[in-house]
Amino acid sequence: MKKKGLIIVIAVVAIIVLLIGSVIGSYNELVEDREEVVAAQSAISVQLQRRADLIPNFVNTVKGYTDYEQSTYTAVTTARAAVQNANGATEQAEASNQLDRAIDIWVNAVTEAYPDLKANTQFTALQDELAGTENRIAVARRDYNEDAREYNTEIKKFPRSILAGIFGFQAFDYFEAKAGTENVPQVSFD
Numbered sequence: 001m002k003k004k005g006l007i008i009v010i011a012v013v014a015i016i017v018l019l020i021g022s023v024i025g026s027y028n029e030l031v032e033d034r035e036e037v038v039a040a041q042s043a044i045s046v047q048l049q050r051r052a053d054l055i056p057n058f059v060n061t062v063k064g065y066t067d068y069e070q071s072t073y074t075a076v077t078t079a080r081a082a083v084q085n086a087n088g089a090t091e092q093a094e095a096s097n098q099l100d101r102a103i104d105i106w107v108n109a110v111t112e113a114y115p116d117l118k119a120n121t122q123f124t125a126l127q128d129e130l131a132g133t134e135n136r137i138a139v140a141r142r143d144y145n146e147d148a149r150e151y152n153t154e155i156k157k158f159p160r161s162i163l164a165g166i167f168g169f170q171a172f173d174y175f176e177a178k179a180g181t182e183n184v185p186q187v188s189f190d
Helices: 002-065 070-085 088-113 115-119 121-156 160-167
Strands: none
Touching: 002 070, 002 088, 002 121, 002 160, 070 088, 088 121, 121 160
């Protein structure tokens, strides 16, 4: 009788240890998944900051070559500041779209008014840097959305959804562009 009781106690303890181990393992996996999303969001921020850092050089190059109106420069500078102050995927998307529009309008207007500018090597180099940065931003956004999708799926699966609810794991928003901004701004230097 004592052996049978001891076997039951050992079995119950083993089950409890397995359950606790499973909960700890699941919790740690959710933490890792959440940190991957945070790191991916940080990668977007880094690329947006890189683009924002290129803007002053671009503006100064054009300023030195043209006498284009100050309001255009102000729009680009204001949009750049919005990108630098954005927090989270939604704010970053809105600020990035605002900067895209400002750059598109500004570059098109300047190159139409000053066609010789496109021959300036510094302008061309900065334009190439911006184009490369736009590609990096697109890749970072895609990676973020993939990590967010994986994480959001994990916190919704049963039984992890219970664990996620208990420990306060929240879904991440996807990085979505506003309607009408599906395409990268087209800049023509013809």
